[in-house]
Amino acid sequence: MATGSDIRAALASDFTPTVDPLRAAPTPTAARATPNQPRTRQPRLHKKPALRNRGRAAHWTYDTSTPPTRRDRLQVRQWRRAAPSADSTDVEPPASKFAKYDVKAEAPSYDDETYAQHLNHPDWTKEETDLLFAAYEECNGKWPVVVDHYETSTHRSMEELKSRLYSISATLLNLQTPMTAMTASEYSTYEVLKSFDPLKEASRKKLAEGHLRRPRNEVDEETVLLSELQRIMLHQQTLDSEREDLRRRLQHPVADQNGYQYSTSQALTTLWQQLLAADRAKKTQRLRPLEISGSRPSQSAASIADATSATPQTAQAVDMSKQDLLRFGVVQAQEKLPTGISFASDKLSKPRVAKSSLQTDKIAATLAHIGVPELIPLPTPAVVEQFERIMAKMQTLLDLRKVAEKEEQELRVRSAELGV
């Protein structure tokens, strides 16, 4: 963007740029816009204090020395600061700052006798063991370095070397101070040494490596699986209870109470109300409040048969002979009646449709399998009842199959776990 001074400069070449109080420093474009004119520096607005010697300058020396931690007498030239104030704390050469990290690894030593007695091992010769211990000491106990350092004809993995050393250490420790005499810390060390399992370590390291190198989609897949597992664990309770419920439904329930308390019709009706109320509380209702025949509790059938027949029918508003009733198609219904007009053929078609299309397909497949035609053109009450019975059984079957799938999955998972 052209600034004001640019324009002025372009228009009038002998126009000397003045100090613009709004702009502190000269802009480079302003300077460049006048190539024929010499650059003039703008004076500073504020004053910088002149340089001053703040204190005595530190004295540095450039010497050669050997780092204390090295063994090979290397001569190194370094700038080192001479003592700034002579009475300060000990001045160590910088290199020896790192001396504290020079930790020596302590490996127990043994002599030939002990070796012959306790430390013999089919896979390890004495030379190899000695070499291992020497390497361990030399490399300060850093295992990656030890592995590199340790060179024999047979290639040994880090875990093997570790296990050998640890087992020897454990045995030697045990020899020195028998187990009973060990202090707590010694004992814990002993335990740790003894419990080194090379195979487990190797697999653990492989697992960690695999984790490191996982591709993106595996990570996503794993998160999805973990969340699903969490969901399953959360719902384990409800799943188990559902399964138990299903099993109970199939089996003949065992009476745990005396049935004679329900032998009066009044008691029976109260029992029926209780069952109905309990059933209403459940998610899917199995009891139909219509027919009393569907409410058979699991007690003595005889007393119940008497009681139900004694249960008073609701008052009939119609007085017709039985034959007339049949002729005119009048039916005395029991409990709940839908209002208005209903069609019987709906009772044959509506149960086939479930909430999800997948369920509907399953139902259709099962019905076809057992031979129920798709269209039943005759919806008489007997047919409707038969059909409803079939549908109820089919619900059970489908529930069973669903539970079967889940259980199979679980079994597979568990047996896979065990197999590993």
Added chain:
Amino acid sequence: MAPTTSKRVRNTVVRRHFIIGNEAHVLPHPSYPDPPPDGHTKGWKVFVRPLPNGPDITTWLKKVQFKLHHTYTDASRTIEAPGPFEVLETGYGEFGVEIRLYFASESGEKAVYREHYLVLAPYGSDEQKAKQEQDNLVVAEKLETVEFNEPTTDFFKTLTSEDQFNWLKVKKGRGKGKKPDFVFEGEVEPSAELAEKPFTGVSGVGAGAGGAWSKVYEDQVLRGLAQSAASLEQAVEEERRVMEGRRKRMEELGVAVGAK
């Protein structure tokens, strides 16, 4: 404003069976105009009929409206009582006919829709197909049962009066001034229930006239369903056995896990 609902008969349901269906013929056919309109290969009749031995359908059904495919002129055909509730047409394609049933006013009920798919081509097993082609008659019917739940008292009265069967009976005059005696002369006793055996209906032979709807047929259907129920039982048993086996395996695994 609708009148206040009259008292209803509690805990009663009145059931009426009726037939919704259609007949189809390959043109030319004597029932249909000749020559047939261009492109129309089939003549068909869609109807709502009572059972041939049953009470009069007009007792409760006052009007039927057939909604044909929109390509037909006057796609909405309304038939009022008493005429036979049928629509004769020619065409070439099958479609769903929406049937609207208007009930008698004393019932106080709104109209209901039922759907019927018009079948023109022979269907079923090969034998059935062959027979249909031979007779040049394809019939597709369904027995519908309308259930009047807790009908009003007026409606109930009409539904239970003996007059409903008058259409089946033959008038036998007893002389002037006296009420004619209605005597039934058909084979089957009139009843709202299904006939015991299939019989030739009032208006013609077997299938098309609804005479095939009988208790015999009902037994057939029931037997078929009973068989299906039996095989279903088997399937359930099978599943249960498998479930038991699975439970044992679960227990075993549980033990094994615990032992590990």
